[in-house]
Amino acid sequence: MSGIFTFWRANKKTSASIAKDRLQVLVAHERSANQQPDWMPKMQREILEVIRKYVPIASDDLKMEVRNEGENVSVIEINVDYPIGK
């Protein structure tokens, strides 16, 4: 009995750990958003609209980031998660 009990406890995610996971994702996202160029949110929205003309994706399936690659070179990285069969 007690074996089953501890097994159940060990496997159940507590609500605090769910909160922590959500926070980690959110905070990482918001921090990088704060360091992005001003035109990023607008460009991101527009690109999302274009993609959605062809495939139905959720807004967080589109990930965009500007990275500095050494002197005088920045790269805009665009990632779109598009699950097969969607």
Place this chain on the structure above:
Amino acid sequence: MSKGKVFVVTSGKGGVGKTTTSASVAAGLALAGKKTVVIDFDVGLRNLDLILGCERKVVFDFIQALKKECKLNQAIIHVKQISDNLYMIPASQTRDKDHLSHEGVKEIISQLVEDFDYVICDSPAGIEKGAKMAMYFADEAIVVTNPEISSVRDSDRILGFLDSSTRLAEEEGKRIPQHLLITRYSPDRVESGEMLSIQDIDDILSIPLVGVIPESRVVLDSSNQGKPVVLNSQDPAGQAYEDVIKRLLGDDVPMRFTEIEKKSFLGRLFGGR
């Protein structure tokens, strides 16, 4: 005399314990012999005067001093029923935060640091003008956070502003020292997995911890009486604030009230907690 140090007590989210903390930190520093003034930046929603029990002494306020409608001295209240070293400047109750000018706040703070060892700025909630003004001239920041998802998120946003939008950052390119203060902490709820732990919060915000104030019924009682909870040396929240003062003054004291008090027979037998 060397110049006083300016602290901002801030959080982003409302109602997490900034005013409670400002009052207790100011009172504690004063009782430790430091000449301290605490300013209520919550223009339009004056409250600090109540928590310090000096609401009946308010004549002039911060905005009036800022607009030179009175002398700065006239807006400073001596809270001597708590300590000879404690002073406060009340917020205006009738006007709004648009009256907070950069130049005005700068002038007042630069005068205060000549006379006081510590200037504590009790920030309003939010990330608008009042909060930005309260943090702008600070030398160090105390970020008050509840072990709760929305409070931690808002604290992270405030940390971003502290890094970019203060005098220290803009003029000297320096990062303002930040202290995390977790308030309303309940070790039993952490243990049962309902509440974010100190470690969880640290993993996310990763700034040095200056204290953990437990959830306590005495805080309400202290407000009712107009005596900051730090004066109650029997209560865990009061004691935890005393420890915060010591840490701010450079003492390295261990954290208390962060684990469940185990009063079991075995626990006592082995002297552990």
